[in-house]
Amino acid sequence: xxxxxxxxxxxxxxxxxxxxxxxxxxxxxxxxxxxxxxxxxxxxxxxxxxxxxxxxxxxxxxxxxxxxxxxxxxxxxxxxxxxxxxxxxxxxxxxxxxxxxxxxxxxxxxxxxxxxxxxxxxxxxxxxxxxxxxxxxxxxxxxxxxxxxxxxxxxxxxxxxxxxxxxxxxxxxxxxxxxxxxxxxxxxxxxxxxxxxxxxxxxxxxxxxxxxxxxxxxxxxxxxxxxxxxxxxxxxxxxxxxxxxxxxxxxxxxxxxxxxxxxxxxxxxxxxxxxxxxxxxxxxxxxxxxxxxxxxxxxxxxxxxxxxxxxxxxxxxxxxxxxxxxxxxxxxxxxxxxxxxxxxxxxxxxxxxxx
Amino acid sequence: xxxxxxxxxxxxxxxxxxxxxxxxxxxxxxxxxxxxxxxxxxxxxxxxxxxxxxxxxxxxxxxxxxxxxxxxxxxxxxxxxxxxxxxxxxxxxxxxxxxxxxxxxxxxxxxxxxxxxxxxxxxxxxxxxxxxxxxxxxxxxxxxxxxxxxxxxxxxxxxxxxxxxxxxxxxxxxxxxxxxxxxxxxxxxxxxxxxxxxxxxxxxxxxxxxxxxxxxxxxxxxxxxxxxxxxxxxxxxxxxxxxxxxxxxxxxxxxxxxxxxxxxxxxxxxxxxxxxxxxxxxxxxxxxxxxxxxxxxxxxxxxxxxxxxxxxxxxxxxxxxxxxxxxxxxxxxxxxxxxxxxxxxxxxxxxxxxx
Numbered sequence: 001x002x003x004x005x006x007x008x009x010x011x012x013x014x015x016x017x018x019x020x021x022x023x024x025x026x027x028x029x030x031x032x033x034x035x036x037x038x039x040x041x042x043x044x045x046x047x048x049x050x051x052x053x054x055x056x057x058x059x060x061x062x063x064x065x066x067x068x069x070x071x072x073x074x075x076x077x078x079x080x081x082x083x084x085x086x087x088x089x090x091x092x093x094x095x096x097x098x099x100x101x102x103x104x105x106x107x108x109x110x111x112x113x114x115x116x117x118x119x120x121x122x123x124x125x126x127x128x129x130x131x132x133x134x135x136x137x138x139x140x141x142x143x144x145x146x147x148x149x150x151x152x153x154x155x156x157x158x159x160x161x162x163x164x165x166x167x168x169x170x171x172x173x174x175x176x177x178x179x180x181x182x183x184x185x186x187x188x189x190x191x192x193x194x195x196x197x198x199x200x201x202x203x204x205x206x207x208x209x210x211x212x213x214x215x216x217x218x219x220x221x222x223x224x225x226x227x228x229x230x231x232x233x234x235x236x237x238x239x240x241x242x243x244x245x246x247x248x249x250x251x252x253x254x255x256x257x258x259x260x261x262x263x264x265x266x267x268x269x270x271x272x273x274x275x276x277x278x279x280x281x282x283x284x285x286x287x288x289x290x291x292x293x294x295x296x297x298x299x300x301x302x303x304x305x306x307x308x309x310x311x312x313x314x315x316x317x318x319x320x321x322x323x324x325x326x327x328x329x330x331x332x333x334x335x336x337x338x339x340x341x342x343x344x345x346x347x348x349x350x351x352x353x354x355x
Numbered sequence: 356x357x358x359x360x361x362x363x364x365x366x367x368x369x370x371x372x373x374x375x376x377x378x379x380x381x382x383x384x385x386x387x388x389x390x391x392x393x394x395x396x397x398x399x400x401x402x403x404x405x406x407x408x409x410x411x412x413x414x415x416x417x418x419x420x421x422x423x424x425x426x427x428x429x430x431x432x433x434x435x436x437x438x439x440x441x442x443x444x445x446x447x448x449x450x451x452x453x454x455x456x457x458x459x460x461x462x463x464x465x466x467x468x469x470x471x472x473x474x475x476x477x478x479x480x481x482x483x484x485x486x487x488x489x490x491x492x493x494x495x496x497x498x499x500x501x502x503x504x505x506x507x508x509x510x511x512x513x514x515x516x517x518x519x520x521x522x523x524x525x526x527x528x529x530x531x532x533x534x535x536x537x538x539x540x541x542x543x544x545x546x547x548x549x550x551x552x553x554x555x556x557x558x559x560x561x562x563x564x565x566x567x568x569x570x571x572x573x574x575x576x577x578x579x580x581x582x583x584x585x586x587x588x589x590x591x592x593x594x595x596x597x598x599x600x601x602x603x604x605x606x607x608x609x610x611x612x613x614x615x616x617x618x619x620x621x622x623x624x625x626x627x628x629x630x631x632x633x634x635x636x637x638x639x640x641x642x643x644x645x646x647x648x649x650x651x652x653x654x655x656x657x658x659x660x661x662x663x664x665x666x667x668x669x670x671x672x673x674x675x676x677x678x679x680x681x682x683x684x685x686x687x688x689x690x691x692x693x694x695x696x697x698x699x700x701x702x703x704x705x706x707x708x709x710x
Binding site for chain 1: 391392393395396399446450453454456474477478479482483486487489490491492493494496497498500501504510511513514517518521524525528529531532533535536539540541550645
């Protein structure tokens, strides 16, 4: 972030990569949509494509491509494999929005809401839309494996990447389940929360994609430093996301600013504030998390408590610590300097989103 | 069916195979459950195991093992790969029951109902249970791929089997979506229905597993006769299942006898009865399918109409025709006579369930 020239170069890299990923997704969906015979299901699959194409920074597939090149991989075939993680992302988000009852995603309608609109005047419309969204998510995870198997890589490396994809989906599933229990009131301690973030975010946003790219380049040893980078930066990313989730605007979050609180999410911000607040405030925080529909006044007071207890500062401090520790591992990665330099810049970039 | 000695031998074969599949599933789940750290998610994954172990004839994995041996495959490693289709089955059924709002499956509680019971006194319990069931289904499909990748087969054949699994899940997903549109009132013609059955049943119950077993044995050519057998017998199986669904008892169906009608399912029985009934009866049938909760008197009258219009006879006739055509393809399969003989017996066996 310090060197604006470097920053400009890497931002351009992100943009060029993003476009290539999008092109590869478009190409993949064209083949898939052409293969669907029924009018109704063609519409649903087309909606999966639209949903996948709507926004998204493509961070995960870009990390696959970056790790691939860092370990000597070349050429554009990597994009055909890298989109697999973006298709998994659609799978997670489509199901997630049903579970969280979200109406919005990335500023657009969530998948089941969009389908509800498409269905028009049909009996039991809401349930039908949710059911079709369950099927759509199921198709998306299948597309994810499909895209990876279709990409043209030596079987041994492709297989290893596929096993990593299996692992990512498993770990993320455990994280999602745990997240649900926590929203339902199962109390999380600090180390439960770290474990949850490692699962729900670090694995599938950072560590998993970096490993997939490494495997596809034929590298399957000496990856510990890269894994450590992925886990630490992944943790920071989630903590930062939670800060934006409380203090950001609707535009920055992509859904209503009160969503996290209304879902009863036990973020580090809440846990630390609870730990440090006085008795009356503790009860107030709990009341907010249990409310399901917090009012403006309470929401402002909640944010004040988070600031006054220095819970906000603690999150910011921890984010920085994780980022710095993550970056320190980069020198131990035995790969090309160009991509290593990018990873260093990228760690800061990931947590630089304003709010 | 004609030769009781042969029938006894094959029934014993089914039973022995079923036990081996169950053992392999138990072994797999033990490894998976041991790998889960959180108390809450351990309970959920244990429930996935219990759900998978409860009943189930294991027809699909047995077909994988049979095709494998028919083309010269040997040894017990096949069971470790074959369970993948049974794990996919759990994935389909868990999600299916949410979509169909079923309380029962195979005579036991459906997954989301079971989880609801487990959750005890928790806020928003029904939605939480459904959400955890969505995650559980997502985990089950991931386990399905996981089990297959872990089995010890040459990479090339394992990869081909995996691509077939991807195809099965895709095609079945399209079938499920189409099924939902049909239940919601999109009218099916005879050939739409056949296409639906080919997707939702024949592919994933017969043709797909037979192909997976063939690929795992290293056979990937001259499979057209086997595919034809799978599709025809698969169609017959679905039609027979629909007959049981209308005329069977709760015990035979595994859920309440009125379920199919209450779900508004357009089975061949309904479509043909509609075609052949008089105007008043046509309207009555439609009323029954739209009702969502048919009464005993109407249910009996509906069954009478299906009999009187000879729609019942037509289904029975078509089932027999499909079975006979399917069996005729067996002689063209270039494989071991022992398994070919089994497939011949098995076609009749599949549609011999009483009701």
